[in-house]
Amino acid sequence: MPMLMKKQDKPLFYKCGTSLFYDEMFDRQGDVRTPYQMLHQKFLEMGTGEIKKRNARMHSEMVKQGITFTLYSNKAEEASLERTIPFDMIPRIISAAEWEMVERGMKQRVRALNMFIHDIYHEQNILKDGIVPRKMVVTNTYFRPEMVGINVPNNVYISISGIDLIRDENGEFYVLEDNLRSPSGLSYVYKNRSLMMHLLPELFFEYQARDLEEELNNLLTSLRSLAPGNKPNPLVVLLTPGVHNSAYYDHTFLAQEMGIELVEGRDLVVVDQKVYMKSIEGLRQVDVIYRRIDDEFLDPLAFRPDSVLGVAGLLNAYRAGNVAIANAPGTGVADDKAIYMYVPDMIRYYLKEEPILKNVPTYDLSKPEEREYVLAHLSEMVVKERALSGGYGMLIGPSATEQELQLFAEKIVQAPQQYIAQPTIQLSCAPSIVDGQAAPRHLDLRAFVFMGSETHVIPGGLTRVALKEGSLVVNSSQGGGTKDTWVLS
Amino acid sequence: MMNRTAEALFWIGRYMERVENHTRLMDVKYHMRHELKGNDGDEREYMWERLVAAIGDISLFKQCYPTVKETSVLHFLMFDQSHNNSIFSCIRQVRQNLRSLRQLLPGELWEVANAFYLWMGEQNMEKVMLRSPHSFYQRVREWVALFNGVADSTMVREREWHFIQSGKNLERAENTLRVLQSVYTTLNREGSVLTSSDIYNRMIILLKSVSGYEAFRKFYADEVVCAKVTKFMMLNTVFPRSVMFAVTSLGTSLTAIQSQDYQFESLLNESKAITEELRETLTRCNNGLSQRDILEEIDSMLLLCDRLGYAISKTFFQEEFVEA
Numbered sequence: 171m172p173m174l175m176k177k178q179d180k181p182l183f184y185k186c187g188t189s190l191f192y193d194e195m196f197d198r199q200g201d202v203r204t205p206y207q208m209l210h211q212k213f214l215e216m217g218t219g220e221i222k223k224r225n226a227r228m229h230s231e232m233v234k235q236g237i238t239f240t241l242y243s244n245k246a247e248e249a250s251l252e253r254t255i256p257f258d259m260i261p262r263i264i265s266a267a268e269w270e271m272v273e274r275g276m277k278q279r280v281r282a283l284n285m286f287i288h289d290i291y292h293e294q295n296i297l298k299d300g301i302v303p304r305k306m307v308v309t310n311t312y313f314r315p316e317m318v319g320i321n322v323p324n325n326v327y328i329s330i331s332g333i334d335l336i337r338d339e340n341g342e343f344y345v346l347e348d349n350l351r352s353p354s355g356l357s358y359v360y361k362n363r364s365l366m367m368h369l370l371p372e373l374f375f376e377y378q379a380r381d382l383e384e385e386l387n388n389l390l391t392s393l394r395s396l397a398p399g400n401k402p403n404p405l406v407v408l409l410t411p412g413v414h415n416s417a418y419y420d421h422t423f424l425a426q427e428m429g430i431e432l433v434e435g436r437d438l439v440v441v442d443q444k445v446y447m448k449s450i451e452g453l454r455q456v457d458v459i460y461r462r463i464d465d466e467f468l469d470p471l472a473f474r475p476d477s478v479l480g481v482a483g484l485l486n487a488y489r490a491g492n493v494a495i496a497n498a499p500g501t502g503v504a505d506d507k508a509i510y511m512y513v514p515d516m517i518r519y520y521l522k523e524e525p526i527l528k529n530v531p532t533y534d535l536s537k538p539e540e541r542e543y544v545l546a547h548l549s550e551m552v553v554k555e556r557a558l559s560g561g562y563g564m565l566i567g568p569s570a571t572e573q574e575l576q577l578f579a580e581k582i583v584q585a586p587q588q589y590i591a592q593p594t595i596q597l598s599c600a601p602s603i604v605d606g607q608a609a610p611r612h613l614d615l616r617a618f619v620f621m622g623s624e625t626h627v628i629p630g631g632l633t634r635v636a637l638k639e640g641s642l643v644v645n646s647s648q649g650g651g652t653k654d655t656w657v658l659s
Numbered sequence: 660m661m662n663r664t665a666e667a668l669f670w671i672g673r674y675m676e677r678v679e680n681h682t683r684l685m686d687v688k689y690h691m692r693h694e695l696k697g698n699d700g701d702e703r704e705y706m707w708e709r710l711v712a713a714i715g716d717i718s719l720f721k722q723c724y725p726t727v728k729e730t731s732v733l734h735f736l737m738f739d740q741s742h743n744n745s746i747f748s749c750i751r752q753v754r755q756n757l758r759s760l761r762q763l764l765p766g767e768l769w770e771v772a773n774a775f776y777l778w779m780g781e782q783n784m785e786k787v788m789l790r791s792p793h794s795f796y797q798r799v800r801e802w803v804a805l806f807n808g809v810a811d812s813t814m815v816r817e818r819e820w821h822f823i824q825s826g827k828n829l830e831r832a833e834n835t836l837r838v839l840q841s842v843y844t845t846l847n848r849e850g851s852v853l854t855s856s857d858i859y860n861r862m863i864i865l866l867k868s869v870s871g872y873e874a875f876r877k878f879y880a881d882e883v884v885c886a887k888v889t890k891f892m893m894l895n896t897v898f899p900r901s902v903m904f905a906v907t908s909l910g911t912s913l914t915a916i917q918s919q920d921y922q923f924e925s926l927l928n929e930s931k932a933i934t935e936e937l938r939e940t941l942t943r944c945n946n947g948l949s950q951r952d953i954l955e956e957i958d959s960m961l962l963l964c965d966r967l968g969y970a971i972s973k974t975f976f977q978e979e980f981v982e983a
Contacts, residue, residue, distance in 0.1 A: 227794070368793040371689070384859050390881040403880075429876020 182214055182221070185609045186601045192341045193610060194262055194600035205263045205658060212373050213260065218606040225259060225603065228369055232257065237361050237419060255358065256651030258602040261366060262613065262633045263377070269657045272335065272343055272617065273627045275527030278517060280331055280619045283348060283504045285520040287327040290503055291317045301519050302512045309587070310509070311557045312351070312502025314465060316472055320489055322498045323396040326621050329460075329496035330356075330389065332631075335527070335615045337598035344530045344595065346614060348513065350505040351497060352462045355616055355632045355652075357423035360386075362632075362654040379656035380629035385620065390428045392622025396494035397457040404457035407431040407447060409438070411463045411479045421462050430460070440483030443490040458494045459484075465499045507556045507590045508534065530595055535586040544591040545582065548575050551591045552642075553582065566642055568594055597642055602635055602653070612636045614644050615655065630655030660920060664763065665822050666975040667756040672826025674749040674756075679803040680834040681714055681746060685736060686796035687868040688713075707732045713841040716744060733792065734784050746799065750776050765813035768806070775802045818919050825912040825971075832905035832937070833964040835892055836957055838868050843954040846885070862888045869900040889953060893944055902960070903941055910934045923974065930974075933967045 187193065187200035195206045202210045213221070232254045264272075289296050290307060291314075297304045307313055332353025334346040363382055367374050390406075397404030410421040412434050425432035431447065438456065439446050446453035461468065467477040472485035487493045503509065511532045514525040533540040533551075544551055548567055555563035565578040582589050601608035617631035633653040634644035644650040688710045704727045711720050711732055719742065724731045739745045754776040757769050778798075787795045814820045842865050846853075853861075862883050866872040869892060878895065879887045895901040910931065917927045940960050944953060 227790075368791055371791060371793070381856075381860065383863055384856050387859065387881050387883055394881060406880075426873055427876070429873065429880060 180607070182218060183210070183601060183608045185607060189599055189610045190339075191596045191610070191612070192337050192339050192598040194337075194598055194613075205265050208376055209261070209263065209373060212370070213608070221259070221603060222606045224369055228257065228259065228365055229254065231365065231368075232361075235361070237358075256637055257362060257365060258611075258635055258637075258651050258653045259366070259369060260601055260603060260608065261379075261654040261656050262600055262615075263379075263656045263658065264630065266658050268343075269629065271526065273629075275343070275345075275525070276333055276617055276619050276627050277625045278521065278523060278526050279333065279345065279348070279513065280328060280621060280625060282517040282520050283331070283350060283513065284325070284327050284621065286516045287350075287498075287501055287504050288322075288325055289520075291320065291500060296516065296519055299519070301515050302509070306506075306508055307503060310503050310506050312465065312500065312506060314500035314503070316485060316489075317498070317500035323398065323494050324623065326392070326396065326496075327498040327501050328504075328619075329392055329396070329621055331497075331619045331621070332356075332616045333619060335617060336530070336595060339596055339598075341598065342528070344528050345513070346530055346595075347507070348505045348510060349616075350501045351464065353616070353618070354417040354420045354462075355634075356618055356628075357420040358652050359618070359628060359630070359632050359655075360423070360427070362652055366654040374656075377656055378659060380659050382628060382630070385618075385626055385628045386424075386427050388622065388624075388626045389620045390430070392620055393428075393430075393458050393460055393496055395622050396496060398491055398494060401457055405431070405447065405454055406458040406460065407433045407438075407456050409433055409435065409459050409461040409463060409481075411435075411467070415462075417462065424460075435463075435478065435480045438481045438484075440481060440487050443483070443487045443492055445481065445484060445487045445493045456493055458496065460496050465502060468495075468499060507532075507554050508587075511590070530592050533591040535582055535589050535591060541582065541586050545579055548579060550594055552594050553578055553589055553591045556588050556590060564643070566594065569640070569642075594642070597636075597644075600635070600653070602637065602651070604637065604639075609639070611639070612642050612644070613653070629657040660818055660922070662975040664760060665818070665923070666972065667760055668819055668822035669826040669971060669975075671753050671756045672823035672828075673830040674753045674826075675803060675806055676827045676830035676834070677744065678746050678749045678753075679800060680830070681736060681744070681749075682796045682799045682803075683870065684713055684838065684868050685710065685733070686793060687864055689792055689796075704728070709841060709845065711735065713838055714744065716742065730784060730788070733787070737787070738782070738784060747779055750779050760819075763819055765809070767809050767813055771802075771806050771809050775806065778802070816915075818916055821912040821915045821919075825909050825916070828905040828909040828912065829964065829968060829971075831900060832902050832909065833961065833968075835869055835900055835902050835905065836961050836964065838865060839889060839892060840954065840957045840961065843950060843957060847950060847954065858885065859883055865892070871898060871900060874898050885950070890945070893941055903938070906934055906937050906941070910938075929970045930967055933963055933970060937963050937967070 187196035189196070195203060195210065197203055216224075237254060286296065294304075296302050297307060328350045330353065332349040332355065334349065335343050336346045337343055360382060393406050394404055397406075406428075408421055408425045408430055410418065410432060412418070415421070421432060424430075433447060437448055439448060439453070441453070445456040445459070447456050463479050466473040467479040469480045469482060469484040469486075470477045471482050473480075484493075484495075485499070488495055488499070510529065511534060514529055517523055517525045533544050535541045535544060544553070548565075549570070551565070551567040553565040553567070565574065567575070570578070597612040597614060599610040599612045602611040602613075604611070613633055613635040615631050615633050618628045620626045620628075633655045634650050635653055636642055636644045637651045688706075707727050707729060708717065711717050711727075714736060720727075720732070720735050723739070723741070724735060735742055735745065737746045740747060740751075742748060750772075754772050757764065757772045761769050782795065810820075810823065814823075842861060846858075846861070862885060863872065865888055866875050866883075871892060874895075875883075875888065875891050878891060891898065891901065893902045896903055896907070898904055913927050913931055913934065916923055937960055940956055940963065944956050948956065
């Protein structure tokens with residue numbers, strides 16, 4: 171097999187550095203960017219043999235620790251499979267200066283979004299002033315009329331948000347999506363870090379990447395601060411849909427790390443507008459619920475009557491001010507993909523500041539001229555269904571077949587208000603290990619923001635990488651993987 | 660029971676526990692070292708020195724090794740055969756003691772200790788560094804867990820068991836005190852230059868080095884502050900690595916030995932008195948002491964542990980003398 175021999179002779183990064191996109195590790199001339207130099211050297215020294223070995227070890231470690239997720243599928247055997255989310259051992263590095271800007275931008279954005287939600291459920295000034303069209307808000311699936319006029323603790327609606335960032339061909343950061351309901355993936359940030367520390371300790375310590383440990387404590391502090399009546403030792407629970415949920419690992423990890431109770435709907439009961447946890451010592455009053463189930467499943471009396479995941483009477487208890495829910499019900503009104511278009515305006519409106527982070531240009535398909543333009547250029551567009559997340563219900567123009575394009579064009583014409591379109595942004599890429607060789611793969615970044623009395627951004631966040639060659643879809647449900655993210659200090 | 664037997668059992672408990680504690684400590688320190696301040700050579704050296712100091716033999720180390728650096732420290736702590744407290748030496752001791760008692764103890768227990776020893780003999784620094792120290796530490800801990808598990812499920816609860824347990828619990832109490840001592844010493848030394856987030860990280864290291872992180876959360880949630888962590892590690896009555904828990908278990912074992920064997924009465928009188936004193940000192944720590952005072956109490960408790968260990972081994976020796 172002469173071909174195989176030849177391949178092994180090639181240096182680890184031979185496929186990289188010539189990309190048309192922004193490459194996180196190599197500049198346009200193919201030279202290694204400064205922050206990556208030490209890492210580049212280290213990987214070259216290790217060579218493919220050692221990398222394969224470490225990779226195998228890491229994989230078995232992940233299986234052993236049960237760092238897995240499940241796919242939703244119609245096929246029973248596929249759905250029952252627990253998968254490990256592919257983890258790439260080449261970390262992504264973000265310089266201190268880059269991060270400083272991202273961090274400020276995120277804090278600004280989340281602050282404005284939180285003010286928007288408060289406004290929507292109170293005075294609705296932003297609608298009265300015509301900044302955001304009223305129709306877009308009240309027809310929104312995630313708008314909760316039940317929340318109108320309710321005051322939430324400390325005015326914090328979005329205790330935890332996950333903001334997805336991408337970089338264009340010049341390396342500039344853009345916000346792609348705001349996830350304000352119950353963003354998942356936080357556990358992977360921590361597990362990736364611990365895997366890297368154990369896998370490549372020497373390299374990790376050389377870099378002195380910023381630490382993550384304290385951030386979970388900040389999250390716990392902000393959850394506890396939500397307790398009604400500032401109770402000194404509140405009972406905080408994490409409400410999970412259960413072991414079959416795809417993000418169950420995330421739930422168990424967070425509950426364990428923060429030392430809070432992991433409960434399902436059937437473990438809670440509402441009596442006299444108070445929420446209790448059924449325990450062997452009797453009922454214990456619950457003060458704060460960090461929920462990981464969607465609004466419409468929270469309370470069968472208020473929302474979907476067929477929901478068995480929630481707790482009957484929960485919303486009444488919430489409205490009576492006897493329990494806090496994080497994130498608050500109704501936050502989805504601000505992470506709708508059409509509302510997204512107005513976030514820069516919100517920042518200007520509420521904060522009187524210019525947005526630090528840019529939005530990806532977005533076409534409003536309910537406007538005829540924009541719709542016409544999108545339909546004419548569909549093969550260059552990314553089209554998303556407004557109310558869906560997780561990479562479901564999406565069209566990626568450049569890689570779609572004629573048939574798929576046709577199908578989406580019809581869908582858009584039938585219900586234009588349900589879709590948005592964006593020009594396909596060529597996500598930045600970074601070398602990732604594929605079959606023992608480094609190859610450029612596209613990636614994005616989910617950054618996590620915790621809002622309490624202060625707002626904290628986790629240094630780095632979850633870098634998601636599309637491991638299929640040329641693919642732009644990074645979601646784990648669609649075959650994406652992750653990388654550890656190092657923010658330099 | 661012969662005194663020699665009792666002593667051997669007591670040390671099996673101590674050494675095995677020592678292996679686990681040292682391993683845990685090295686693992687945590689090793690993987691947390693980036694959080695410790697300073698990047699220059701001096702600071703790094705100091706960090707490794709502290710690791711040796713936390714385990715207790717800094718002067719011996721300095722006699723044997725000219726420079727303080729990662730590989731020399733790890734070699735000293737793991738493989739150095741001339742160092743009595745290296746992991747290798749501890750396991751060798753356990754095996755030796757077990758070997759002389761094979762007829763008294765379940766066969767399976769000997770097999771585990773022997774296999775552990777043989778495995779350890781095949782390891783060396785090069786292998787450890789190549790595979791990342793973490794997986795080595797993990798294996799060592801699994802071996803100890805296997806040993807403890809086999810002992811738990813096969814040993815009859817007679818004197819043999821209680822001697823092993825008293826050794827284990829004395830070692831455990833001492834270890835928890837020692838890591839607290841090490842942290843308080845550095846807090847006193849550098850306290851003024853540390854940011855709150857440095858201190859937070861130190862507290863997390865401290866908790867993780869006794870596997871107490873998850874348990875701590877259940878009691879104190881987000882209050883990861885020095886006073887609470889100290890209280891948890893010293894006084895918690897249900898966390899198995901707290902000083903209080905270990906000292907109480909030690910007392911229980913000593914009482915059980917007494918009820919089963921009249922021969923060890925004098926051992927008990929003196930050591931139970933010391934155990935009581937330890938508990939009293941611990942209780943004093945409950946009342947909001949200053950950092951400096953806590954350190955003093957920790958020092959005095961470590962002395963008590965020393966005295967207790969001495970009292971126990973003295974008994975073994977004296978009784979044997981009397982018998983002969």
